[in-house]
Amino acid sequence: MSNDESDTQPRPARTGVWFVGAHGSVATTAVVGALAIRHGLAPATGLVTELPELDPAGLPDLAGLVFGGHDVASSALAKKAEALADGGVLPAALVAATRAELEAIDTDVRPGHVPGEESPAAAIARLAADVVAFRERHAVAQVVVVDVASTRPPVEDPDAVRTLEDDLPSAAVYALAAFEAGAAYVAFTPSPCLRLPVVVEAAERHGLPYAGCDGKTGETLVKSALAPMFATRALQLRSWTSVNLLGGGDGATLADPEAARSKTSAKRSGLDAMVGHPVPGPMHIDHVEDLGEWKTAWDHVRFDGFLGTRMTLQFTWQGCDSALAAPLVLDLVRLVSAAQSAGRSGPLPALGFFFKDPVGGSEHRLAEQWRDLVAWRQGLAR
Numbered sequence: 001m002s003n004d005e006s007d008t009q010p011r012p013a014r015t016g017v018w019f020v021g022a023h024g025s026v027a028t029t030a031v032v033g034a035l036a037i038r039h040g041l042a043p044a045t046g047l048v049t050e051l052p053e054l055d056p057a058g059l060p061d062l063a064g065l066v067f068g069g070h071d072v073a074s075s076a077l078a079k080k081a082e083a084l085a086d087g088g089v090l091p092a093a094l095v096a097a098t099r100a101e102l103e104a105i106d107t108d109v110r111p112g113h114v115p116g117e118e119s120p121a122a123a124i125a126r127l128a129a130d131v132v133a134f135r136e137r138h139a140v141a142q143v144v145v146v147d148v149a150s151t152r153p154p155v156e157d158p159d160a161v162r163t164l165e166d167d168l169p170s171a172a173v174y175a176l177a178a179f180e181a182g183a184a185y186v187a188f189t190p191s192p193c194l195r196l197p198v199v200v201e202a203a204e205r206h207g208l209p210y211a212g213c214d215g216k217t218g219e220t221l222v223k224s225a226l227a228p229m230f231a232t233r234a235l236q237l238r239s240w241t242s243v244n245l246l247g248g249g250d251g252a253t254l255a256d257p258e259a260a261r262s263k264t265s266a267k268r269s270g271l272d273a274m275v276g277h278p279v280p281g282p283m284h285i286d287h288v289e290d291l292g293e294w295k296t297a298w299d300h301v302r303f304d305g306f307l308g309t310r311m312t313l314q315f316t317w318q319g320c321d322s323a324l325a326a327p328l329v330l331d332l333v334r335l336v337s338a339a340q341s342a343g344r345s346g347p348l349p350a351l352g353f354f355f356k357d358p359v360g361g362s363e364h365r366l367a368e369q370w371r372d373l374v375a376w377r378q379g380l381a382r
């Protein structure tokens, strides 16, 4: 797991993990968490791939993950981990125990792509070369690139983005660089990327798998468990109102209404499909700096019962953003890497369980997504 090559312990088969946004909260929490679990300092709570249904023994070992990435911020992983510990996201003892490894991993974090500072073609070549050099330096067979960078605004007409000259969003630059480097790709953000023809064609050309979009970690997760209940009990949903209060770097990014548009559209994508008719209701995302890494969602659900009787469900979800997201990122790396080893390419709709807006699939109901994921995992093992 350590990126320190002087470690002489026998190693399990290793898999490279390349984070776009490597110095952010989600990436840092995922790295510290993977190291802590590897050293037996923390339990694997929240890791879906440790459940027996997904046959963890047949997936890339957590202890064999090697980390690197791109970021536009020149901060340090250990410093970010300290800040997360101060905010109560990580136990401070884990930061102290993993500090040397975090410093070693920082030597594998390279400057990211700032749109406008280099052409898309030059950026793709440079970013891809970084991933290839990382793979060779650590002698890993595979690298999975995971986008956990700040959310970027949507593009007006995704179908029109067919060439590098077509106003390429930065998430797409990273995806194209990943494919150029022979790496599979995970879009954990709602940034426009995996539905752009130029990206889809590149994945096809290189025969690589990809999964996305936008990790389903909080309010949308609860919604995808609850909405099917109304449908199968023949209760009529009349409105579903969501108020999301976010702190942290993600909350600050989403204070920009343009970036928030990507998020609200990903969050909205499933409800109508799950119940089979349009469900009105506003959705708010507001930045509340004081919340730090915590997010609060308040949902007000109005439905009609027998004889049209009015009823209401309300729930409040209070989650720690990065602690919800980090294990899913590690799950996705293990599953996408296993898919690549099994020769799979193109979108992986069976991984829709992890996403608000699954590419390649239209199933949003959590129980059905879990069933599909387990069946897919069994199919990979055969």
Ligand SMILES: NC(=O)c1ccc[n+]([C@@H]2O[C@H](COP(=O)([O-])OP(=O)(O)OC[C@H]3O[C@@H](n4cnc5c(N)ncnc54)[C@H](O)[C@@H]3O)[C@@H](O)[C@H]2O)c1
Pocket: 020, 021, 022, 023, 024, 025, 026, 027, 070, 071, 072, 073, 112, 113, 114, 115, 147, 148, 149, 150, 151, 152, 170, 188, 189, 190, 214, 215, 216, 217, 218, 248, 249, 250, 253, 321, 322, 324, 325
């Ligand atoms: N935490 C969750 O529960 C959750 C759920 C779903 C999706 N996400 C998404 O994950 C992403 C990361 O969230 P976070 O809380 O870690 O955010 P964060 O603000 O803490 O980290 C984002 C990182 O991306 C870097 N970055 C910005 N532009 C970049 C670029 N062009 N190239 C490379 N790096 C760049 C920033 O410097 C920063 O280090 C967000 O897009 C968020 O929407 C998070």
